[in-house]
Amino acid sequence: MTVMAEERELRDDALNGLELSTRLDRIWRTPPGLLGALMSVDHKVVGRRYIVTAFTFLLLGGILAILMRIQLAGPEKTFLSADKYNQIFTMHGSTMMFLFAVPVMEAFAVYLVPLMVGTRSIAFPRLNAFSYWMFLFGGCFLWISFALNVGPDVGWFAYVPLSSLQYTPTKRPDVWAQMITFTEVAALAVAVEIVVTVFKLRAPGMTLDRIPLFVWAMLVTSFLVMFAMPSIMVASTSLILDRLVSTRFYDSSSGGHPLLWQHLFWFFGHPEVYIIFIPGTGMVSAILATFARRPVIGYPVVILSLIATGFLSFGLWVHHMFVTGLPQLGAGLFTASSMLIAVPSGLQIFCWLATLWDGRPVYRTPLLFVVGFIVIFVLGGLSGVMVASVPIDTQVHDTYFVVAHFHYVLIGGAVFPLIGAVYYWFPKITGRMLSERLGRWNFWLAFVGFNVAFFPMHILGLIGMPRRVYTYTPEMDWAHLNLLSSAGAAIFAISFALLLVNVLMSLRAGTLAGDNPWDASTLEWATSSPPPPQNFDRIPVVKHRDPLWLDSASLPVVAGLSVERREVLLTSLAEAEPQIREASPEPSIWPLLTAIATTVFFIGSIFTPWAVLWGTPPMAVTLIGWFWPGGSKEDEQ
Amino acid sequence: MTAAERHPKLLYWAGVALGPLAWGINLQGVYALAHFSCETTKLTGTIMSVALAIVALAGTAISARAVRRGVGAEWADAQGGGPRTFMAWLGVGSGVLFALVIANQLAASLVISPCLR
Numbered sequence: 001m002t003v004m005a006e007e008r009e010l011r012d013d014a015l016n017g018l019e020l021s022t023r024l025d026r027i028w029r030t031p032p033g034l035l036g037a038l039m040s041v042d043h044k045v046v047g048r049r050y051i052v053t054a055f056t057f058l059l060l061g062g063i064l065a066i067l068m069r070i071q072l073a074g075p076e077k078t079f080l081s082a083d084k085y086n087q088i089f090t091m092h093g094s095t096m097m098f099l100f101a102v103p104v105m106e107a108f109a110v111y112l113v114p115l116m117v118g119t120r121s122i123a124f125p126r127l128n129a130f131s132y133w134m135f136l137f138g139g140c141f142l143w144i145s146f147a148l149n150v151g152p153d154v155g156w157f158a159y160v161p162l163s164s165l166q167y168t169p170t171k172r173p174d175v176w177a178q179m180i181t182f183t184e185v186a187a188l189a190v191a192v193e194i195v196v197t198v199f200k201l202r203a204p205g206m207t208l209d210r211i212p213l214f215v216w217a218m219l220v221t222s223f224l225v226m227f228a229m230p231s232i233m234v235a236s237t238s239l240i241l242d243r244l245v246s247t248r249f250y251d252s253s254s255g256g257h258p259l260l261w262q263h264l265f266w267f268f269g270h271p272e273v274y275i276i277f278i279p280g281t282g283m284v285s286a287i288l289a290t291f292a293r294r295p296v297i298g299y300p301v302v303i304l305s306l307i308a309t310g311f312l313s314f315g316l317w318v319h320h321m322f323v324t325g326l327p328q329l330g331a332g333l334f335t336a337s338s339m340l341i342a343v344p345s346g347l348q349i350f351c352w353l354a355t356l357w358d359g360r361p362v363y364r365t366p367l368l369f370v371v372g373f374i375v376i377f378v379l380g381g382l383s384g385v386m387v388a389s390v391p392i393d394t395q396v397h398d399t400y401f402v403v404a405h406f407h408y409v410l411i412g413g414a415v416f417p418l419i420g421a422v423y424y425w426f427p428k429i430t431g432r433m434l435s436e437r438l439g440r441w442n443f444w445l446a447f448v449g450f451n452v453a454f455f456p457m458h459i460l461g462l463i464g465m466p467r468r469v470y471t472y473t474p475e476m477d478w479a480h481l482n483l484l485s486s487a488g489a490a491i492f493a494i495s496f497a498l499l500l501v502n503v504l505m506s507l508r509a510g511t512l513a514g515d516n517p518w519d520a521s522t523l524e525w526a527t528s529s530p531p532p533p534q535n536f537d538r539i540p541v542v543k544h545r546d547p548l549w550l551d552s553a554s555l556p557v558v559a560g561l562s563v564e565r566r567e568v569l570l571t572s573l574a575e576a577e578p579q580i581r582e583a584s585p586e587p588s589i590w591p592l593l594t595a596i597a598t599t600v601f602f603i604g605s606i607f608t609p610w611a612v613l614w615g616t617p618p619m620a621v622t623l624i625g626w627f628w629p630g631g632s633k634e635d636e637q
Numbered sequence: 638m639t640a641a642e643r644h645p646k647l648l649y650w651a652g653v654a655l656g657p658l659a660w661g662i663n664l665q666g667v668y669a670l671a672h673f674s675c676e677t678t679k680l681t682g683t684i685m686s687v688a689l690a691i692v693a694l695a696g697t698a699i700s701a702r703a704v705r706r707g708v709g710a711e712w713a714d715a716q717g718g719g720p721r722t723f724m725a726w727l728g729v730g731s732g733v734l735f736a737l738v739i740a741n742q743l744a745a746s747l748v749i750s751p752c753l754r
Contacts, residue, residue: 205718207717207718207719207720207723208720208723208724209718209719209720209722209723210717210718300723300726300730301730303727304727304730304731304734307653307727307731308657308730308731308735311657311660311661311735312738314661315660315661315664325754327668327671327751327753328750328754329667329668329674329682329745329751329753330668330671332745332746332748332749333667333742333745333746334664336741336744336745337660337664337738337741337742339741340737340738343737344734543716544716545716574720574721575720
């Protein structure tokens with residue numbers, strides 16, 4: 001930047017109050033109209049879209065679950081055919097894991113992390129927009145395929161040889177495999193953004209040991225995504241290659257190996273559980289501190305647990321393969337790791353319990369969901385330690401015991417904190433409070449419904465009911481427990497309907513929230529609800545782990561950022577010392593166009609290998625448009 | 638200012654790095670050497686696990702040395718602002734935790750013969 005340009009540029013230290021807010025609002029606002037909406041790179045706009053889309057997929061996946069429970073409510077029911085049931089359980093698992101659980105956690109991070117670290121935008125905002133479009137198109141691709149009776153029917157982990165061309169000569173496994181590619185591209189993009197945002201865009205003074213626990217959790221999760229997801233992308237792409245151009249990655253008759261699939265899948269699949277669970281722990285820590293009215297006890301221990309869990313999650317994948325005939329010593333080693341991961345999880349739970357014990361807890365709806373989480377997750381953890389043991393796992397493998405276990409872990413460990421997080425951050429995102437009365441009904445229906453639905457599955461598994469059967473005979477004696485389970489599922493579904501009603505009613509007529517309705521301590525509550533396009537008029541300076549509890553009335557700030565263009569402040573990694581001002585990208589239509597070109601390429605490439613030839617030039621064109629230097633303000637200066 | 642801050646070259650992060658690294662090598666190493674271990678000495682896995690547990694604990698020791706004057710502050714003070722001390726603290730915990738995991742795996746390798754399929 002030249003001296004002349006420097007002199008001409010107006011900074012935020014020259015303005016105050018309404019004039020500053022108005023100028024920043026004009027610079028950071030998403031352009032009006034449909035085109036403006038499609039061009040938006042505002043992390044809050046993208047985050048809201050992500051959250052709404054992920055919850056839509058939750059609704060769709062939940063409807064499938066209800067269909068399965070109707071089918072299994074009694075013996076020899078004919079509500080669903082075997083083929084439709086196969087598609088439905090595959091769609092349910094794939095939707096919940098790839099289109100809901102991971103994206104919704106990343107969605108909350110996209111919305112909240114920049115606010116919580118006190119910056120004006122997420123790193124790489126155009127990549128963020130691209131990520132959302134890829135996620136949306138991947139999800140639509142899967143569900144449109146399902147509507148056209150090409151929904152995958154090989155289970156959410158699509159084991160070979162079942163998913164090979166020989167045993168499934170339709171396009172169904174290809175749809176599954178390519179949906180993976182869509183969603184993993186989206187997830188990887190967000191992971192990179194979160195890591196860079198946390199490392200380089202933190203407010204001055206937010207040293208590593210002042211980062212909010214939710215942000216730490218998302219940082220660890222993002223590293224997990226970056227190291228785990230390439231494995232499944234390699235797996236799904238090589239499966240498509242096996243099916244389309246007759247490579248032999250998984251064909252043992254030609255030197256390949258079916259177990260390679262399982263290793264690649266579960267090297268991703270087990271960390272995936274923690275990719276879903278760790279953000280939930282971050283939400284729990286945030287909610288717990290606010291409603292216990294004190295900081296979480298053992299901040300370093302919680303972070304140590306997050307990091308240790310992240311590492312250990314990569315050393316457990318073989319416990320999904322205990323029945324494949326591995327050397328017993330190998331199985332023993334993975335049993336050891338699997339059991340020991342309970343240690344960091346247990347440390348966190350003790351820290352949370354101590355926080356509740358030592359605090360002055362206020363049992364509002366978000367905290368109720370956190371308490372529900374602790375109960376359900378501990379139960380899921382106990383059955384997890386059981387299936388980490390080779391002899392027990394061998395007995396209950398592929399039975400409803402495992403179905404019960406992972407629903408306890410995933411719904412208890414992720415969905416309960418998530419619903420708590422919805423109640424907690426809804427006022428910040430929308431500016432309105434959710435109804436507390438409906439919230440309490442929501443919690444108790446969810447807690448009772450969940451346990452009635454899933455606890456009987458432990459017993460069903462122990463008495464021998466296998467997973468993925470579309471019906472059973474009356475002689476099996478599974479009818480009563482299945483009926484009970486289906487009744488619980490209905491109650492659980494009603495709890496979600498109540499959440500939806502609460503959200504819709506509160507959006508129309510909820511009590512106005514104000515900036516910090518919970519008297520919370522982290523920076524997202526230092527701005528208005530909902531936050532303005534620029535997040536903060538001036539970047540806050542952090543002098544304490546709980547900055548708003550230190551002195552919420554006079555939060556110190558830094559000044560000096562441009563009010564003529566989008567600009568963010570970069571800080572150092574460990575100490576968060578200010579380093580440089582950097583331009584932040586303007587809204588652009590190119591991320592959407594790139595996502596469309598990538599979608600055409602991805603879908604084309606499950607039908608013909610020539611898609612590589614005709615599918616990549618449009619992507620190249622859109623990427624050139626995306627990165628073309630001309631015309632943007634940051635490049636002119 | 639803590640000892641760690643005054644001496645930024647101290648390997649305060651050693652435990653964070655060495656613990657998981659030692660555990661990863663142990664997990665893959667003992668598994669990969671199962672056949673060799675079966676055919677030659679059955680103590681291969683044991684020796685490897687003991688050595689790597691020591692490596693993890695060495696990480697703890699290095700981190701503890703870097704942090705020794707800052708530990709109390711991190712525990713007693715919720716203010717934060719000492720990232721090196723904080724990382725050293727994580728290193729102390731991480732080294733111990735992963736040494737514990739390695740010890741658990743060592744127990745497995747002592748109980749289970751590498752020749753068992």
